[in-house]
Amino acid sequence: MTHLQPAEHQPFRLSMLIYDRRYRSLTIQTVVFIGVMLFAAWLVNNTIENLARLGKTFSFSFLWARAGYDIPFSLIPYAATDTHMRAAVVGLLNTLLVSFVGCVLATIVGVLAGVLRLSNNWLVSKMMTVYVEIFRNVPLLLWILVILAIFTDVLPAPRDYRGDDAAAQMILFDSVAPTNRYTAIPRLAVEHAPGPVVIAGTPVNGALVAFAVALVAAWLVWKWLRGWARARQNRTGRRPVTWWISVLLFVVPLVALINLFGVHLIPPTLAGFNFTGGVNLDNGFVVLVLALTLYTGAFIAEIVRAGILSVSRGQTEAAFALGLRARPTMGLVILPQALRVIVPPLISQFLNLTKNSSLAIAVGYPDLRATLGGTTLNQTGREMEAMMLMMGIYLVLSLLISAVMNLYNARVRLKER
């Protein structure tokens, strides 16, 4: 018979830090923590020392120097005389644009492909299987390069559109010209533009404000109309026919405003080397969006399929037994439950897409990686600063996307009452 001495009666000895189970884990954690911190400190110190030895200082002042290079695609006004900071912002906005458009399109493609892959139609489901497997299993960079090669080698050059006997013809009533540099599309123009409206000190395009106000007003009326129709249905058991009022609500103000402002399309025309007049959608952007969409869409399709399959067959059968048809069954029974499974991995896919957009330089699209991490880094020689800044920006961007998607996840999560 051994008698265990109650631990609290023992006086504390130094050896207990190793031999006493209560303290051992604390000891290990402390040692590891100190080790990690020392390693980090050594890395930082070593970096500073070596940079100093190379005659390089650590400073972000280069951001306020003149950039001196042009950026082919910019959402805000930018010229070569602006600062590196502004070039970085131009790049960041381009990254955000391509990521946002990519995420939206990838979700649409992914949901469609995922649902269709479960279709009872043999041909459709097999086609979706082929799509998913091909895009999922080939590296994204290769897809980007393949699509770029198709765009540059197959599409005609702008000058092929020249002359009476041109090698290429514009499509869609002579309004759209796909070329190996960009796709020239018509531009919206306003003839009798109202003056700019000043909102919070910044002038905003008056026509844009008018359209926005008309749309919001139409939407509010439409909501009220729907409520009224539902109330009427609840009271009388008959739903009044309102669809034509809804259509008129949106169409009439739009047509009126278009006539009032004289909104029309300006088709692109070939002048000199390139198309002018319209909007030139850069191929780099189109190729990047296309590749990111198709690649990420394949992953999302699998996530959606897994989500739908995770809802047991009994749920569908129960819904059918209650007399629900196929579409309400999907919308009211299956999807709400599937979303619980779909949303968390979907967040990862959005993050992946955003980070993968840094492959943009392969197609010459000026994203953050190409401006701040490319030309700016090279011209200033500030590798360390530019890399750290870029890592910080991508980190913040990813955390923001995560945060927003987690909010959404909290909303669709199974509510246990």
Next chain:
Amino acid sequence: MTKTVFLGAVAAAAAVLLSTGAQAAEGDTLRAVKQRGELICGVNPGLVGFAAPDANGNWSGFDISLCRAIAAAVVGDANKVRFVPTTGQTRFTALSSGEVDVLTRNSTASFQRDTELALDFPAVNYYDGQGFMVRKDLGVTSAKELDGATICIQTGTTTELNLADWFRANNIAYQPVNIDSNAEGEQQYLAGACDAYTTDASGLAATRAAFADPENHIILPEIISKEPLAPAVRHGDNNWGDIVRQTLFALIAAEEYGVTSANLEELSKSSTNPEVQRLLGATDNLGGMMGLDAEWAKRAIAAGGNYGEVFAATIGEQTPIGLARGLNALWTQGGLMYATPFR
């Protein structure tokens, strides 16, 4: 491509992090190269005439010859060289992190690179300027007619900045297409994704020489910048910079005094010109002043001939690239090539 560049930059950053010292202290590069028994040169990944590997992986070209000459002078064997291909984006990082000993990669010497990037350009080995290449059937005869044109440009180069400056100064518009390497630029230009391709005029000539139909492309007469191409070394190790400079000067001086790879042996014994005697190590020990032996220059010249021979063999008028000597002729023939006296 992108990934490689990115990883390269990260790897270089990591190399800066992890290498403990020995970066550019006096005499360190020479000691490291001698110990290794091999010279590591950063070179262009592929620019015919300047630096390009053949089907068997043997590198040749104008910049390669300089690298081999330095190796012959320092290690004693022109073949004890390792070539590290670097893009416009990775080259200076590769040099300053110590990945390469010297950059012989048609790089433009400029103020900012000399000072802020902490590099040294010991001497210019090719005086160049930026030009434009277009298809002949475009009907363009001057760069000033390029208003509204789409122009392919290698990112991370001085040409990128010159282009922006020149077009703004002339008040004409253009659309840049950023590309990562000469090969990519060639492909985009040939596919018609850009109207004009711009880089150093020598690079244009070299690129055009590799086309299937070089006669259908012209290089426009405008030269919009000064591009003194020079080997680069790190700041701080002045002795190593001296070796690179004097090796290049030895090649230039050899041409000036008529020393060729053919008459080298004979002249080293029989020449009565005291400058040639000192250069080839027959009298005095100039090499000893920078940590080499007396015959360093002799080996450097033996590696590929004097400056004129190297020029003629790699990019001269008899080669497909067909560049005239122009500014790169000796000072005695109206050019800028001038070596300081060997004494």
